[in-house]
Structures are given as C-alpha cells and as structure tokens.
Amino acid sequence: MDRRLFLGFTASTAVTVATASLVSIAAVKASGRYTANNPLLLNKNENPLGMSPRAIEAAKKALSKGHRYAGDYVTILGEDLALNEGLKLQNIGISNESTRIIDAVIHSQANKNATIVAPAITYDQAQEAADNWNLSYQAIPMGEDFKMDIAAMEAASLKIDGAVLVYLVSPNNPTGRLTPSNSIIAWIKRAPDNVFFLIDEAYHELVADPFYESTVSLVKAGYKNLVVTRTFSKIYAMAGMRIGYGIAHEEVMNEIKRYYASWNVNIVATIAASASLKDHAFFKRSFDENQATKQMIYKTMDKLGLKCIPSEGNFILHEIGMDLKPYQRAMFERHILVGRDRGTGQSWNRLSMGTVDEMTYFIEQFQRLHS
Numbered sequence: 001m002d003r004r005l006f007l008g009f010t011a012s013t014a015v016t017v018a019t020a021s022l023v024s025i026a027a028v029k030a031s032g033r034y035t036a037n038n039p040l041l042l043n044k045n046e047n048p049l050g051m052s053p054r055a056i057e058a059a060k061k062a063l064s065k066g067h068r069y070a071g072d073y074v075t076i077l078g079e080d081l082a083l084n085e086g087l088k089l090q091n092i093g094i095s096n097e098s099t100r101i102i103d104a105v106i107h108s109q110a111n112k113n114a115t116i117v118a119p120a121i122t123y124d125q126a127q128e129a130a131d132n133w134n135l136s137y138q139a140i141p142m143g144e145d146f147k148m149d150i151a152a153m154e155a156a157s158l159k160i161d162g163a164v165l166v167y168l169v170s171p172n173n174p175t176g177r178l179t180p181s182n183s184i185i186a187w188i189k190r191a192p193d194n195v196f197f198l199i200d201e202a203y204h205e206l207v208a209d210p211f212y213e214s215t216v217s218l219v220k221a222g223y224k225n226l227v228v229t230r231t232f233s234k235i236y237a238m239a240g241m242r243i244g245y246g247i248a249h250e251e252v253m254n255e256i257k258r259y260y261a262s263w264n265v266n267i268v269a270t271i272a273a274s275a276s277l278k279d280h281a282f283f284k285r286s287f288d289e290n291q292a293t294k295q296m297i298y299k300t301m302d303k304l305g306l307k308c309i310p311s312e313g314n315f316i317l318h319e320i321g322m323d324l325k326p327y328q329r330a331m332f333e334r335h336i337l338v339g340r341d342r343g344t345g346q347s348w349n350r351l352s353m354g355t356v357d358e359m360t361y362f363i364e365q366f367q368r369l370h371s
C-alpha cells in the first residue's frame with residue numbers, strides 16, 4: 001500500500017503518526033494480524049465483504065470485451081435499474097461514480113447562478129463542486145444530536161431570490177442519521193419553482209427503518225424538481241470499480257446528461273454492476289452483516305458510556321472519550337485506520353463497519369484503549 005495513503009493523507013498527520021509509532025512499538029507488535037502495510041480499514045465506508053461472487057465472475061469474463069465500448073451494456077444496466085425502480089431507461093443516468101453526477105447537477109445550476117443550501121455537516125463533494133463552479137454555498141447548522149434541521153434549511157431557501165439547489169444526503173454522511181422521509185418528501189412537494197433538489201441516496205439500500213421512503217417515489221409521480229443519486233460503492237461493494245447513477249424525470253435527466261459524458265463507464269464495471277444487482281444472496285449478506293456489526297458497536301459504546309448517533313448507513317458516528325488526533329494515533333499504532341476530522345467536533349469519530357471478525361478486533365483494541 002502507498003505509505004502516504006496509509007498515513008492518512010497529510011504531511012502533518014504523517015509526522016505526528018511517525019513520531020507516535022516510535023514511542024509505541026509495543027502496541028504495534030501487539031496488533032499481530034494487521035500490519036503497517038495491511039491495516040484494518042475502517043475509514044472509508046466501503047463494504048468489507050468484497051464484491052459479490054457473481055460480480056467478480058462477470059467482471060473476469062468482461063475483461064475479454066475490454067477492447068469494445070461499453071454502450072450496449074450501459075443500456076442493459078440502465079434497463080435493469082429502471083425495471084427495479086418501476087421507471088423507464090430515460091429516467092436513469094449512469095456514470096463512473098455518483099460523485100460525478102453530483103458534480104454534473106451542480107454544474108447544471110451554474111448558469112442560473114444558483115445558491116447551494118445544505119446541512120453544515122454532510123458529504124463534502126457538493127461543496128467542492130459548488131466552489132469549482134463559483135456558486136455560493138450556505139451551510140445550515142445541524143440540529144440537536146446532528147439532526148438535519150429541515151425547517152431551517154427551508155427557511156434559508158425561501159430567503160434566496162434566485163435559483164436554489166438543496167443538497168440533501170439521507171442517510172447523511174458522516175452522521176449516519178436518516179432524516180424522516182415524510183419531512184423531505186413534503187418539502188420537495190411544496191417547494192417553489194426556484195428550488196431544485198439533489199437528493200443523495202448513497203446508503204439507500206442499507207436502510208432498515210420501516211418508515212423510510214426513497215424520494216424516487218416523487219420521480220415516479222412526475223416531479224421535475226429533483227435528481228436522486230445512488231451508487232454501487234456501498235452495499236454492492238464496488239467502490240474501486242467506480243460506477244453510480246442518477247434518477248430523475250426524463251426531461252431533467254436529459255438536461256443533466258449535457259454536463260457529463262454519459263458513456264464514461266468502463267465495460268467491466270458496467271457488466272459487474274448488472275451481475276451484482278441480481279445477486280440477492282450477497283445483497284442480504286451485506287445488509288445483515290452491516291446490521292450485526294452496528295449492534296456490536298452500539299453495545300460496546302453503551303458499555304463504555306459513549307454516545308452513538310443511530311446510523312442507517314454502513315458507519316457510525318460515535319464519541320471516542322478522548323480527542324480525535326490522539327485517538328487516530330492510538331488506533332494507527334494498532335494498525336487500524338479510523339475516520340478523519342469531519343467537522344463533528346474533537347470528541348467524535350466516524351467509524352466504518354468492517355466484518356464481524358474485524359469489528360471484534362476493533363472492539364478489543366478500543367476497550368483496551370479505554371481500560
């Protein structure tokens with residue numbers, strides 16, 4: 001593994017970590033099964049199970065088609081996705097990542113000089129895109145316990161004269177919180193014409209809440225004031241393959257497609273994604289493992305008197321009982337990579353779920369740190 005990547009991305013972290021490693025060789029030795037070159041990755045909200053066996057098989061076979069453009073297979077995947085949602089191919093826009101669609105939607109608002117309204121703590125790529133396209137970005141403070149303050153976001157949007165783009169992630173990253181579907185859906189329905197919604201449903205398939213409803217229902221009902229984004233990076237375990245998609249009214253999707261090359265997906269990822277959609281056993285295993293590991297973390301934190309934010313994603317934002325930097329360092333010494341600073345305060349960290357086995361190791365180390 002690239003050592004810079006392993007060290008946590010910045011030179012200053014690297015220096016701190018290197019110093020810490022020198023003073024704590026005992027902890028490094030104790031970690032045994034994980035090493036500096038093979039750390040336990042609990043930092044990027046990936047699916048720890050690896051790709052579905054059917055997707056791997058399909059990807060291997062697809063390599064023999066690497067000299068062909070992906071066109072027909074993109075259409076097949078689009079049809080599969082449309083069928084799953086009860087929509088038409090024309091409602092689907094596939095790209096090499098959902099982040100690319102997020103960027104395209106924000107770019108599409110640039111000539112309207114839209115203001116982006118988003119919760120203060122959320123996935124940071126929308127803000128990055130807004131900066132790239134010179135759009136102003138209003139970050140609305142979070143409510144109590146990192147709840148999204150929909151009323152405050154709506155009030156802010158109503159004060160803006162021109163075009164508004166609301167970026168809303170549910171379940172949110174890095175908080176894991178699901179915003180009640182009825183509050184999102186009601187807002188989209190009553191919003192004035194100058195307000196457009198980008199609803200990021202990256203963690204949609206992992207939600208267990210029986211009251212959850214995807215905003216795709218609004219696309220189905222004919223609403224033209226939203227785009228929903230989804231990804232194969234999470235439950236489908238294809239983060240490294242880079243494939244995601246958007247869902248919107250046909251007219252809206254046609255407009256968004258003007259802002260990205262809609263065939264910019266590789267044939268291997270496309271064919272593997274189609275196979276993955278059909279592997280229901282793998283889907284269930286991923287869902288169940290994620291539920292089980294989250295319960296393990298809730299129990300552990302509860303025992304230690306540390307708060308967790310209830311999560312509907314594949315990660316948990318939890319109190320760490322110490323400051324973030326020394327915590328990251330201590331975990332690094334045990335060859336575990338945990339989340340980076342995401343604006344949630346010094347005493348919190350976002351922990352991505354590993355397998356049951358991996359989380360057992362994490363819990364052992366976390367408890368030792370707090371004993």
Ligand SMILES: Cc1ncc(COP(=O)(O)O)c(C=O)c1O
Pocket residue numbers: 044045097098099100123169172173200202230231232233239243244
């Ligand atoms: C809310 C959210 N949206 C999008 C993404 C990225 O998805 P993709 O890999 O399809 O770009 C992530 C990744 O962590 C995320 O948390």
